Every structure is written in structure tokens, then in C-alpha cells.
Amino acid sequence: MRPECRRRLLAWFDKSQRELPWRQTRDPYRVWVSEIMCQQTQVATVIPYYLRWMERFPTLPDLARASEEEVLLQWQGLGYYRRGRMLRTGAQQIHQQGWPASALEWRSVAGVGPYTAAAIASICLGEPVAVVDGNVERVYARFMGDSTPGESLQRPAAAWAQAWIDPSRPGDWNQALMELGALICRPQQPQCSQCPLASECRAKTEGRIDQLPVPKTRRPTVELRLLTLVPVFGAELGVELISEGSWWKGLYQFPTAKSRPVAIQGPTLALLPRVRHQVTHHKLAFESELIQMAHRDSSLFWFPSDQACPWPLPVPQQKILAAARDFLNSHSPTR
DNA sequence: AAGGCGGGGAC
DNA sequence: GTCCCAGCCTT
Known part of the structure; x- marks a missing residue:
């Protein structure tokens, strides 16, 4: 130069x-x-x-x-x-x-x-x-x-x-x-x-x-399906802390079938629309069920479904939250 | 040296 | 769909 x-x-x-x-x-x-x-x-x-x-x-x-x-x-x-x-x-x-x-x-x-x-x-x-x-x-x-x-x-x-x-x-x-x-x-x-x-x-x-430049090598894409449970109690939704060893550890998520195998039981209110999300070379597909909870499980973090979640959620969880709100709004008794 | 770590802009 | 973005940390 x-x-x-x-x-x-x-x-x-x-x-x-x-x-x-x-x-x-x-x-x-x-x-x-x-x-x-x-x-x-x-x-x-x-x-x-x-x-x-x-x-x-x-x-x-x-x-x-x-x-x-x-x-x-x-x-x-x-x-x-x-x-x-x-x-x-x-x-x-x-x-x-x-x-x-x-x-x-x-x-x-x-x-x-x-x-x-x-x-x-x-x-x-x-x-x-x-x-x-x-x-x-x-x-x-x-x-x-x-x-x-x-x-x-x-x-x-x-x-x-x-x-x-x-x-x-x-x-x-x-x-x-x-x-x-x-x-x-x-x-x-x-x-x-x-x-x-x-x-x-x-x-x-x-x-x-x-x-130019000669591109970097890329890893092949891996596709994954995940089942998410959205607990509902009254007008509140429950999330859990994401544990070490998972994506987005330290943030919050709706419980997965894997992370909470037994605690969450109750009638299914709805199957929510599938949420797709890409993480590095992984393609994730979240399939979510809205679950009516019989009690306000104290191991979860609860917040009103019509307010912003007070804990940090990764983007796919925000999308699931939006889908849950959509359902609850369109099925609320006062409507 | 290689892999993990998010999400989205622009085409 | 694709590529890659004002990278860093850990193993």
C-alpha cells in the first residue's frame, strides 16, 4: 500500500x-x-x-x-x-x-x-x-x-x-x-x-x-425437535431457570418434557403453533403444550401472562410466550 | 487448533 | 435457502 x-x-x-x-x-x-x-x-x-x-x-x-x-x-x-x-x-x-x-x-x-x-x-x-x-x-x-x-x-x-x-x-x-x-x-x-x-x-x-476471501469451512446443520410445556395457573405462566449444560444457561424457559418429567401434569389447554429457531449450526423446532396446572408449583417462577416476563428469556421462549398469549387472549372468558 | 456460544441483516 | 456480522473463552 x-x-x-x-x-x-x-x-x-x-x-x-x-x-x-x-x-x-x-x-x-x-x-x-x-x-x-x-x-x-x-x-x-x-x-x-x-x-x-x-x-x-x-x-x-x-x-x-x-x-x-x-x-x-x-x-x-x-x-x-x-x-x-x-x-x-x-x-x-x-x-x-x-x-x-x-x-x-x-x-x-x-x-x-x-x-x-x-x-x-x-x-x-x-x-x-x-x-x-x-x-x-x-x-x-x-x-x-x-x-x-x-x-x-x-x-x-x-x-x-x-x-x-x-x-x-x-x-x-x-x-x-x-x-x-x-x-x-x-x-x-x-x-x-x-x-x-x-x-x-x-x-x-x-x-x-x-x-476472495476464501470462505471458512462450515459445519453441517443438525435438526432437533423439543417438547415444551407452558404451565398456566389462573392468569399466570410459569418458567424455570435454565440449568448448566444447556443452551442459554442462566436465562429462563418454559419447562421442557426432559427437564421436568413428572411435576407438570394437568389437562392440555392447547397445542401452540410450532416455533422454529436457529442456533449456530442447529435447527430447533419447539412444540409447545399449554398445560392447566392444579396448583401454583413453587419450584417455578410465575408472572402474569399479560405482562412482560420479569426474567430474561431467549428469543425462542419469547416466541412461545407470544403464542401462549395469543391463545389465552382469544379464549379469555371476558372477551 | 477447534468448538461453543445467538440472533438477525441482506441477498 | 445462503453467508457472515466491530470475537472471546474454554478445552
Whole structure:
């Protein structure tokens, strides 16, 4: 890459960058939260969560003092719930020890890996450390015409990005590469005609744009069926804590036939519509029965069916809850 | 080095 | 349907 290229990329970034809620600040708390939320999650998905989060936890102490359940409730629907838990743990660390003063120190904060440490340090501290995310790997592979397969791109991409980082604007350089990957050098249908680097892009000049980067290997999809029981007592529904060793452990779910083989018995009110959901390489199909309970089983957590569940539910459970409400509303005696 | 971990945007 | 997203942690 020539210095001229670097200048063009930064000029493009100055002109074309999106206005994002965390771009108006160098407050490490806000930048940190945004970086954690953005892990493996598209920016458009993050924005509403980020805005709600900042209303509920405006400052680091607010987060450090919050309960894990309250944090998970805010995180509900974002996925990768360990991120939320570790954000809280990290807030407690920083609340005690003070703010990290370098990328290296950021690495010791819970949930902060090489990418996040470099992102925060470059943006908030002006430290010249390059980030490598999926965008940077893709831009690198195409720009340099590197056909290293996806799993192994990180190392060469890191060396390249670090060699060309602008020491006077490290945060902008990092964000410019990622923004280019998100807006122009997209996985499918890259907009090469608008790319500030097109003239020196090897994939472009060699006509290999649609062959780079070489994709990662994928695991075959596994399909699973699960039977869920939705306990009803009066106007309330019961959920249970998801145990260790299951997906979404620590969140809540309607009991499954497997987790509660005998405790839940009673007449079936309805078979609810099947809920489909995808988890990594698994396809899940939830089949749910609404069960009339004879008593308010104290081993379950009960809440009014017409109110929001006060405990964090993973998305498929939210869909089951919606289906149960639909049924109860259309069959309520007052209707 | 490989696997686990969510959910959804965009085509 | 497909691919993959501002990754990290554990084994």
C-alpha cells in the first residue's frame, strides 16, 4: 500500500462514515460497551440495544452495581449472553482498579480480547494498535490478493494493518478499514466502483473479487425437535431457570418434557403453533403444550401472562410466550 | 487448533 | 435457502 492510498481511505472515511451513537465520544465506557455489543453483531442490530443500555446504565458505576439478572434483561435478544455477563464483571474490575491506560491493560478486562483492546485503545487513548475483525480480514484478503483461507487470515491481516496504521489517527484508521468493509468491500456484491482503494486492489485488478476471501469451512446443520410445556395457573405462566449444560444457561424457559418429567401434569389447554429457531449450526423446532396446572408449583417462577416476563428469556421462549398469549387472549372468558 | 456460544441483516 | 456480522473463552 502506498501512503497515497492511506490518505484516500481516511478522506473517504471523513466523508462517508455513518453517524453512530458511539461516534460522538471518546468516553471509554461508551466505546467499550459499543465494541462488546458489536462483536459478531451487525451495527444496525446493536443501535437500539445500545441506546436502551445507556439509559439504564449511563455510567460505569451504574453497571458495576447492577445485578446479573438486570444486565441479562437488558441484553435479552442480542445473543452471546456471556458478553453481557462479562461486561458487568469487567465494570466491577474497572470500578475497583481504575481505567486501563493501554491496550495491554485492556486485555486483562473480562471479555476484552485482542480486537476490543485495540479498538478502545486506538479510539480513546490514541494508541497506534491495529484492529483485526472480519471486515479487516476481508479488505486485506482482497486488497493484497491473499487466498489464505478464512480461519488463517487473522495473522497476515494483523501484520498488514499494523504496518499501515496512521500513527496520527489510529482510531480513525481502524474504523475506516472496518467501515470500508461494512459499506463498500462487503462480503457479497462489493461496491468496487465507489472504493477509494480500487485502483491498487489486487483482487479487483486480477478479477478475483468474487473468489476472495476464501470462505471458512462450515459445519453441517443438525435438526432437533423439543417438547415444551407452558404451565398456566389462573392468569399466570410459569418458567424455570435454565440449568448448566444447556443452551442459554442462566436465562429462563418454559419447562421442557426432559427437564421436568413428572411435576407438570394437568389437562392440555392447547397445542401452540410450532416455533422454529436457529442456533449456530442447529435447527430447533419447539412444540409447545399449554398445560392447566392444579396448583401454583413453587419450584417455578410465575408472572402474569399479560405482562412482560420479569426474567430474561431467549428469543425462542419469547416466541412461545407470544403464542401462549395469543391463545389465552382469544379464549379469555371476558372477551 | 477447534468448538461453543445467538440472533438477525441482506441477498 | 445462503453467508457472515466491530470475537472471546474454554478445552
